[in-house]
Amino acid sequence: MSLDARWQRILTNTALYLLLTIVAVIVIFPLWSALTISMLSETEVASYPPLLAPTSLYLTNFVRALEQAPLLRYLFNSIVQSTLVMAGQLITASLAAYAFAFIDFKGRNLMFLVFLSTLMIPWEATIIPNYLTVRSLGWTDTYMGLTVPFLATAFGTFLLRQFFLTIPRELQDAATIDGCGSLRFLTAIVLPLARPALGTLAVYSFLQTYNQYLWPLLITNDQQMRTVQIGITLLQDEERFAFNVVMAGVVLVLLPTFALFIVGNRQLIRGLTAGAVKG
Amino acid sequence: MVTNDQRLASQKSSRRTPSSSRARWREMKKFLLALAYLSPSLLIFLAFVFIPLIRSFILSTQLTDPIGRPVAFVGLTQYQRLLQNPQFLNSLQRTLLFVLYTVPTTLVIALGLALLGNLRLRRISIFRMIFSLTIAVSAATASLIFLYLFHPALGMLNYLLGLVGIPSIGWLTDVRTALPSVALVTVWLQLGLNTVILLAGMQGIPEELYESAMIDGASGPARFRHITLPLLSPTIFFLLVVDLLAAFQAFTQFHVLTKGGPINSTNVLVFSIYREFYFNGQYSYAAAQSIVLFFIMLVVTIIQFGVIERRVVYE
Known part of the structure; x- marks a missing residue:
């Protein structure tokens, strides 16, 4: 395999992985949001702009939901x-x-x-x-x-x-x-x-x-x-x-x-x- | 113990028309045995499918009191009432629009996801799993998640739109966007099952076909059009049936997200049936609607099997 062909292959694969990742992020986004919000405190959940990831392993909401x-x-x-x-x-x-x-x-x-x-x-x-x-x-x-x-x-x-x-x-x-x-x-x-x-x-x-x-x-x-x-x-x-x-x-x-x-x-x-x- | 000769004799007699009384008795015994095995299922189907379907129809020809007891026979006037009722016609139109919004979109996106998931790359199984994840999500939980995402002020979607300079959308609160918003949730929810089944279908296509097409110099899109799509058509047909039936029967999303509103813009047929009989006590009117739903689905299924399936390529 020539060097050119190898480079081209690496390039296509990178592009494909990038595409796959973007699509995967979109598909999983609603579930990720649910998980994020479930670990936000009262003040965090009402904040704007909305948080894209939990800031800490805050589990109080789970206890409250169960109680x-x-x-x-x-x-x-x-x-x-x-x-x-x-x-x-x-x-x-x-x-x-x-x-x-x-x-x-x-x-x-x-x-x-x-x-x-x-x-x-x-x-x-x-x-x-x-x-x-x-x-x-x-x-x-x-x-x-x-x-x-x-x-x-x-x-x-x-x-x-x-x-x-x-x-x-x-x-x-x-x-x-x-x-x-x-x-x-x-x-x-x-x-x-x-x-x-x-x-x-x-x-x-x-x-x-x-x-x-x-x-x-x-x-x-x-x-x-x-x-x-x-x-x-x-x-x-x-x-x-x-x-x-x-x-x-x-x-x-x-x-x-x-x-x-x-x-x-x-x-x-x-x-x-x-x-x-x-x- | 049964000897070989006796077995041969019994095989012979089953091939013959059962004229003798012994053969007839053997047929009878087989039938009774089969009936015994089928009876648990048959009893349930009789009690909760066939008899209720007939009762639905009978109910639709009667007037009922508020707890569902028939008080007068009115024939087919309920159906006449239905066809003149703008609210029912609206429900019918909303249902068809919802089917139109969800079914083709789901199939096209799932086809894209399946093509991506079918790439020969390392760690592709992780992506396949993500693409099929919504199989495990119920309509109720999906709706609750999107209820947050759609939130006009706190919701993530309007925030993300704002980042790219698109003004906020009313989502569930706007008459124009409510139905497409519910459709969006439904498409996301159905993607998992659709992608998984399409992926399985793609993996069943023999590799040699692609190899010989590549030797003949067929481009990627050409291979998709002339190999993947035709050989995948039974799978796509199967999904079309599944998605259509699911779209006509969708209820949970509407109950959690919109309750039929705003201004009946998401009052689809099944939601209307639920509201008329469970809240308004209009049993016979709701029963008439449910019979209409039955006939719509019957016609859709017949058309699919009669017309579309003939064009589907089977191996």
Whole structure:
């Protein structure tokens, strides 16, 4: 390689890194601002021009956010709700996907269409009757109301079915010959093999439920039963909280999902894109 | 124990039309077994998707008392009322504008981010992670963060604009800028998912295609137009569906940032449904709106699968 070409290469790479950095700064800027403000004191947050970085490791806002609003209770509710929905969806979707992948029954295609059609019905089109149902069952302000409507998932069933179809049918024949019942075949052989797909669905459904907003807003009024996304916006509505305390709350609420993002990101992407691109 | 012969026999019989009663019984047994596996999902779908959809429609043909009990049948007059109501037409227009502001913008920016993230450079995985970070951010927290950034006096955005000599913008308080401001939050929020999925799609394109194009002397933009874009079209199509549905259903951003205001300029369809039934007790009127939303999304999905997908290149 000539000296000229090498210089040109270094120059292009520097330019590319510069471009990447500028874009990255713009994308991350809102999150950086939230983190900054969460560590500003009362006087700092009201100062002009606004500060672009925290001046010290000031953690009082986090303590205040936790003390003055039942944030931990909200967090607990959200985690209970998300875990229950995640577990329920894993179970119902595994069972349904098993039927679609391993049982040749009459009307299978029609049934599959019935499942897929639920993806076309927006949640908002059914929300008024669902609200009335949950209210008449006395499920407002309960975990039942927060979880039961979401215990089935067409998307998850589809995702798992796609994965189950890659499992050789000979395995099923062999299991049948050995006298293994269908439910045992599912739990002992299919599910352990499908661990990557189950992981994807678990991360996906947890995130979806944890970030829910409209439904918990409708069916929870009791402060003890609020979920974290609603609770955190209530912090904003109350005038006594300044931006720095609200942002401290926001940072706390974001922590679980960021942890999940770091742990499960690759899994989530691999699983989702396998289903999406090959669809 | 089942012998090999019996297995072969059972395979044969399943290929034959089930005329004998034994074969019919076997079919029946399979069907019942499948139904047992499907029943947990089916029960939930029946109770919380299919029956409520029908009830929504029935509700929209009735007048209700303030707690949602039907008191009189009015047929399709609610729909007639809707089409003559300027507030509903405004909601419809605001929703379509919001979709127009967010969906193409998100796709174009995410395509740029994915191209950058796909560069062969050292430490590129750090940038990829930053570009996909908003996957982990909820609409509620994103809205709260932007509520601060948009703040007319203390907010960061007006300060930064001031640095480059642009006068302050009213953001959420101005009728003209409120909807674009909410759209900005939404685009930022959706960037993560879009970029991640586009990146995965790009990594699925075989390297040899680019190599042979380079040998043929194709420039960077030409390679993008003739290789990347066509081979990425299934992924882009998938994202188009996801983004469109998300935009039509957006609610959280509006509830946290604008509550439909100022002067209904951000009163999109879903927010209007929420307000009419939850605050005004107009159950049947809101139900009619939700049925309209259902049909809009149905039409959008049908158009997408019928028209656009035919032009998408699959491997």
